[in-house]
Amino acid sequence: MRGWLKRxxxxxxxxxxxxxxxxxxxxxGIGFELWRQSALSLEKFGLGFWLGDVWDPVSGEFGARPFxxxxxxxxxxxxxxxxxxxxxxxxxxxxxxxxxLRMPLTFLTELLAAIPSIVYGLWxxxxxxxxxxxxxxxxxxxxxxLPIFSGPPVGVGMLSAVLILAxxxxxxxxxxxxxxxxxxxxxxxxxxxxxxxxxWEAIRAALFxxxxxxxxxxxxxxxxxxxxxxxxxxxxGNNPQITLSLFKPQYTMPAVLANEFTEAADNLYLSALIEIxxxxxxxxxxxxxxxxxxxxxxxxxxxxxxxxxVTQVAAPAGGAA
Amino acid sequence: xxxxxxxxxxxxxxxxxxxxxVVVALIPLAxxxxxxxxxxxxxxxxxxxxxxxxxxxxxxxxxxxAIVGTLMLVGIGAAFAVPVGVISxxxxxxxxxxxxxxxxxxxxxxxxxxxxxxxxVFVYGIAVMPFKQxxxxxxxxxxxxxxxxxVTRTTEELLKLxxxxxxxxxxxxxxxxxxxxxxxxxxxxxxxxxxxxxxxxARIAGETAPLLFTAFNNRFFSADPTQPISSLTVQVxxxxxxxxxxxxxxxxxxxxxxxxxxxxxxxxARVATRRLERLQTGH
Numbered sequence: 001m002r003g004w005l006k007r008x009x010x011x012x013x014x015x016x017x018x019x020x021x022x023x024x025x026x027x028x029g030i031g032f033e034l035w036r037q038s039a040l041s042l043e044k045f046g047l048g049f050w051l052g053d054v055w056d057p058v059s060g061e062f063g064a065r066p067f068x069x070x071x072x073x074x075x076x077x078x079x080x081x082x083x084x085x086x087x088x089x090x091x092x093x094x095x096x097x098x099x100x101l102r103m104p105l106t107f108l109t110e111l112l113a114a115i116p117s118i119v120y121g122l123w124x125x126x127x128x129x130x131x132x133x134x135x136x137x138x139x140x141x142x143x144x145x146l147p148i149f150s151g152p153p154v155g156v157g158m159l160s161a162v163l164i165l166a167x168x169x170x171x172x173x174x175x176x177x178x179x180x181x182x183x184x185x186x187x188x189x190x191x192x193x194x195x196x197x198x199x200w201e202a203i204r205a206a207l208f209x210x211x212x213x214x215x216x217x218x219x220x221x222x223x224x225x226x227x228x229x230x231x232x233x234x235x236x237g238n239n240p241q242i243t244l245s246l247f248k249p250q251y252t253m254p255a256v257l258a259n260e261f262t263e264a265a266d267n268l269y270l271s272a273l274i275e276i277x278x279x280x281x282x283x284x285x286x287x288x289x290x291x292x293x294x295x296x297x298x299x300x301x302x303x304x305x306x307x308x309x310v311t312q313v314a315a316p317a318g319g320a321a
Numbered sequence: 322x323x324x325x326x327x328x329x330x331x332x333x334x335x336x337x338x339x340x341x342x343v344v345v346a347l348i349p350l351a352x353x354x355x356x357x358x359x360x361x362x363x364x365x366x367x368x369x370x371x372x373x374x375x376x377x378x379x380x381x382x383x384x385x386x387a388i389v390g391t392l393m394l395v396g397i398g399a400a401f402a403v404p405v406g407v408i409s410x411x412x413x414x415x416x417x418x419x420x421x422x423x424x425x426x427x428x429x430x431x432x433x434x435x436x437x438x439x440x441x442v443f444v445y446g447i448a449v450m451p452f453k454q455x456x457x458x459x460x461x462x463x464x465x466x467x468x469x470x471x472v473t474r475t476t477e478e479l480l481k482l483x484x485x486x487x488x489x490x491x492x493x494x495x496x497x498x499x500x501x502x503x504x505x506x507x508x509x510x511x512x513x514x515x516x517x518x519x520x521x522x523a524r525i526a527g528e529t530a531p532l533l534f535t536a537f538n539n540r541f542f543s544a545d546p547t548q549p550i551s552s553l554t555v556q557v558x559x560x561x562x563x564x565x566x567x568x569x570x571x572x573x574x575x576x577x578x579x580x581x582x583x584x585x586x587x588x589x590a591r592v593a594t595r596r597l598e599r600l601q602t603g604h
Binding site: 224 | 328329331332335336338339340341342343345346347349350352353356357360404405408409411412413415416419421422424425427428429430431432433434435436437438439440441442443445446447450466469470473497498499502523524527528529530533534537554557558561562569572573576579580583584587591
C-alpha cells in the first residue's frame, strides 16, 4: 500500500477515482436494473399502464393512474401545508432568533428529520388517525357535502397522510432555506435598513435575493414527499381511487410497492410493480436535480459555520460584511 | 392609522408568525416524543431484549432477534458503504475540477434523494431475485446503498475544511499527494468523518422500506447472512399493523429503542462537532 501510494499521483488518482466511479455506477445501475426488470410490463401495457385506473392483479389488469394521483395529490397538499411553516422557521432561525436560542432550536427542528419514518407511522396509526377521525365526526354536515370533505369518517385517508407528510418534510425545506438565507450578503439587509425599511421589509429583500435557492428548498421538500413510504403506507388507507376527498382512503406509488411487492405472485404483477418503482425513480431524480441546480445557482460560500471560523483564524483582522 | 404605523404593524405580525411557525413545528415533535416515551416505557422490559417473539396471539415475547438483526444489517451495510463513501469523498475533494468528481458529486446527491423503497426494489433485482432467497446480505446491501451518499458528502465537506497549510507541509517534506492525504489530511478530518458515519449509521438503522423485500423478516433467531433476518424497524411495522393489543405495546417499545438510538447519536455528534470546532479554533 505504502509503496503503491508513494509511486506517484496517478495511482492515487486512479485508485480513489475507481470508487467515485462506483458511486456513479450505483445510480446508473438502479435506473438500468429497474428498466430491465420492468420490461415485461413496459412491453405489454405501454403508456396504457399510466392511463388505466383499474388495479386488479387477480384478473391481470394493471392501471397505475390512481397511484400517480395519490402520490401527487398528497405531496402537493403536504407542500402547501409545510412550505409556509418551513420558511417561517428558516426566517426565524436565520434572521430573528436570539443568538442563545439559535443552536437548540435548530437542533430540535432538525430532529424532526432524524425520527425514523416507521416511528411517524406508528404515531400516525395510534394517535393522529384517531384524532383525525374525531375531527371528521365533528365537522358539520353542511361542509360534508363539499367534495373535499365527502366520505366516511374513518380517520385513515388523505388528510392523515398529508398532515404526517407535512411534518416530515418541514425540516428538509427549513434547513436548506436557512442555509440559503445565511448566504445572503448582509449588505442586502443593511441597504434595506438604511432606506428605512422595517424588519419585515429587510427580510423580504433578503428573501428576494435568495429566491432561486428558496424555490430549490421547496422543491427538495416535494421530492422527499413523493418518495416517503412507511408513514404514508400506514395512514393513507391503501385504496386505489381517484378522488379529491381528503377523508377517503387513497394509495400512493411507494405504498403500493411496500404492500404488494412480496405478494406479487406472477412475473407480470412483479414487473408492473417494478415499473411503478422505475417511474418513481425518474420523477424523484428530475425533481431533486432541479432543486440542486437552483440551490447551487445561489453561489453560496463554503457553508458550515466551522468554515467561517477557520477563515476568521486565518485573518483575524478582517470581518467580512 | 398612518402608513408608517401600518408598516410597523405588518412587520411585527410577520415576526410573530415566524416565531409561531417554530412552535407549530415543535408541537408534533413533542407529541411524538411524549407518546413514544410514555407508551414505549410501559412495554420495555428485560424480556424485550432477551426473548424471541411469542407465537401469534400469545402475550409476552421480545425483540431479541430483531435487535441482533438490525446490528447485523447495519454492520453489513457499513462494511462496504464506509470505504466506498470515504474513498469516493477523498476523490471528489482532491480532484474537484475533474469531470468524474462532478459526476460523482451529482450521483451522490441523486442517490441521497432516491426514495428508500426504490433502493429496495433495485436490490431485490440484483441480490434477491438471482438467488430466489431473501437474505441478510441483500438487506445489508440496501442499507449500504442508502449510506454511501451520506458518507461521501460528509467526507468531501470535511476534507475541504482541513487547512491547506497542513497538506502543503507534507508535500514540502516530499510526500506524494496520495501519501499526504492518507497520513496528514485524512487523520486531521477523521473525527468529523467518524461523527458523520455515526449519524449515517443511526439513519440507516431506522430504515424500514428498503428491508421489506430484501432482508424480509424472520420470527426466529438467525445469524446466517444468506437467510431472511428480522430487524427492529420491520418488526415494529409488522406489529403495528397487527390486530393484537400486546403486539402494539411491543411496537411502541421498539419505537422507543429506535428513537433513543437516533437521539443518542445526534447528541453525540453535536457534542463531538462542538469539541472539534473548539480544537480547530484553539479556544
